[in-house]
Amino acid sequence: MHSVANPAEPRRFQLLQPLVDGVQDRIQRRERQLYWLGNDLLSQLTHSGRYKLRFDLRRRGAGWYYAEYNTFVVMGEEDNYKLHVYEYSGNAGRDSFSYQNGMMFTTYDRDNDPWKNIPSRNNCAVYNGGGFWYNNCAECAVNTIRGRGDDFRWYGLTGGNGLQSSRMWLHC
Numbered sequence: 001m002h003s004v005a006n007p008a009e010p011r012r013f014q015l016l017q018p019l020v021d022g023v024q025d026r027i028q029r030r031e032r033q034l035y036w037l038g039n040d041l042l043s044q045l046t047h048s049g050r051y052k053l054r055f056d057l058r059r060r061g062a063g064w065y066y067a068e069y070n071t072f073v074v075m076g077e078e079d080n081y082k083l084h085v086y087e088y089s090g091n092a093g094r095d096s097f098s099y100q101n102g103m104m105f106t107t108y109d110r111d112n113d114p115w116k117n118i119p120s121r122n123n124c125a126v127y128n129g130g131g132f133w134y135n136n137c138a139e140c141a142v143n144t145i146r147g148r149g150d151d152f153r154w155y156g157l158t159g160g161n162g163l164q165s166s167r168m169w170l171h172c
């Protein structure tokens with residue numbers, strides 16, 4: 001597994017979610033939600049079938065890694081923006097996003113995940129501090145506040161899976 005010093009901004013990539021640092025901060029948490037591309041647009045774009053999904057992941061205290069999914073489709077609102085991701089490649093260790101494949105999108109006020117936990121209102125977004133596609137809840141926890149819930153991490157990254165930063169890209 002080799003990391004790169006810093007990922008160059010890829011061309012023809014559309015930013016889905018800009019750089020997120022794992023800082024426990026209320027303002028940043030709000031900004032993170034504001035910057036999300038939006039599930040309606042994401043659904044429209046990915047239904048064209050022309051886009052792949054890429055994560056740039058910076059391990060805490062280490063370099064950058066990437067994870068790509070050759071197939072990335074987000075269903076519409078009527079399906080609660082259900083996620084389809086397939087064909088992982090990259091250098092970020094074991095595929096961690098497939099754990100959330102087939103899941104619907106959960107936000108603070110819309111619990112669409114299968115998780116049951118009464119203190120967190122059965123809601124993974126409440127538990128993790130951010131909306132995302134959740135199972136029980138996340139192995140790809142890039143919308144999670146550091147130190148909270150599943151922690152800010154990419155589960156399959158070997159040699160320490162805690163993240164410093166992450167970015168999500170759509171690209172052709």
Ligand SMILES: [Ca+2]
Nearest residue numbers: 113114115122
């Ligand atoms: Ca739930």
